[in-house]
Amino acid sequence: MRQFTFPNGVTVGCYADIDVHLDAIATLRVGAVLESVAPYLSGEAALIVxxxxxxxxxxxxxDPLRRRMRDCTAGGEAMWFDTAPNRVSLSIEFPPMDDADEVESMMRRSASSWRSLHFESATFRSHSEGDEIEVTFTPDVGVEMRELARDCMRVIASVRGTMLSVDSPHGAMQSLLSHAWESFRGVPESSWLEAKAKLWGVDSAAGQFELALDVASFANSPAGGVIVVGFTTTRDEFDRDVITNVDGIRNIDAAVPRVEEIINRYITPHPRDLRVEVIERGDHRVLVVYIPPQPAEHLPHLVLGGTLATGKYFGGGFSWVERRGTSKRSVSLAEVQQLLRTNRAPGATPPN
Known part of the structure; x- marks a missing residue:
């Protein structure tokens, strides 16, 4: 048996392939790892992490299908790296889908969810011991192995179907309550989803007003919405705010009664079945405001006060906001006057 030493000094025994656990090389750059193993691999030999x-x-x-695997004790994953050219392949056994084109479509739709991987191909194989899908990517050689591995795990979970769907307020709440926060990574903000890195300034008039406007905008929208405090977004190449960090934050428990108090004080009528809660995962937490679709007869939900955000003015009067795409839109005075004249709520049918 030969011995191979990685750039960080970790030594492993090897035959044709070089096998290593991720933990041993997690902080090494992908490029450095592949460059170091290339001279030692020949033919179909690979680096297996x-x-x-x-x-x-x-x-x-x-994964509920793990019990069907050949070796029920082998619950880990393997990433196969070729060095000529640089590629990483993942084999997912017993996939719920049996069409490589379907997997390829998923990979291309979800590209923003695994930024260190550039999709190349998907191959479906059926044999006596079970079906499998092999997905191959070109890796980003500038990232650390642990970052690349995390993206690989997201691919595997997505193909298996254990990555929960975040495509509606209800689906988002299920993912949060199941602690499947990774399901949000790569998901853009939308007409029903907003992510905030930190709490509104709940001790200032401006922060309270902004909180109320955010909640009311979803309450006035057909699908309702979810606001997650503790997830961070990054602007992508399509000018979308995409969730990129789902670690959550700490010391947020005391915020629930304060947020509920502000909503109760500023929004009329109070959104029905609204939920404000903290969800814990380990020592990290997110604060979630869930606003289900509201009955038409309760619309519109109005917010006490107006303007601010340096334009000053606050207190008397009211604001009427609706969610439009990823932002809030204020209903103008002219629209309010017209709606009052026709005696209807947004979306309702005008009287004959």
């Missing part, structure tokens, strides 16, 4: 299961790594619910 093992890790814990995708679901365990991402904090997702366990």
């Amino acid at each position: 093992f890790s814990e299961s995708a679901e365990e790594a991402l904090g997702l619910p366990p």
Whole structure:
């Protein structure tokens, strides 16, 4: 058996392939690892990096199909790296889909969810021991192995179906309550979803007013919405605010009664079945405001006060806001006057 030493001094025994656990090389750059192993690999030999299961790594619910695998004790994953050219391949056994084109479509739709991986191909194989999908990517050689591995785990969980769907307020709440926060990574803000890195300034008039406007805008929208405090967004190449950090924050528990008080004070009528709660995952937390679709007869939900954001003015009067795309839109005085004249709520049918 030969011995191979990685750039960080970790030594492993090897035959044709070089096998190593992710933990041993997690902080090394992908390019440095592939460059170091290339002279030692020949023919079809590969660098095989093992890790814990995708679901365990991402904090997702366990894969219910694991019990069908040949070796039920082998709950980990393997990433196969070729060096000529640089590629990483993932084999997912017993996939719920049996069409490589379907997997390819998923990979291209979800490209923003695994930024260190550039999709190349998907191949479906059926054999006596079970079906599998092999997905191949060109890796970003500038990132650390642990970052690349995390993206690989997201691919595996997505193909298996253990990455929960975040495509509606209800789906978002299910993912949050199941601690499947990774499901949000790569998801853009939308007409029903908003992410905030930190709390509104709940001790200032401006912060309270902004909180009320955010909640009311979703309450006045057909689908309702979810606001998650503790997730960070980054502007992508399509000018979208995409969730990129789902670690959550700490010391947020005391905010729930304060947020509820502000909503009760500023929004009339109070949105029905609204929920404000803190969800914990380990020692990290997110504060979630869930606003379900509201009955038409309760619309519109109005906010006490107006303007601010340096334009000053606050207190008397009211604001009427609706969610438009990823932002709030104030209903103008002219629109309010017209709606009052026709005696209808937004979206309702004008009287004959």
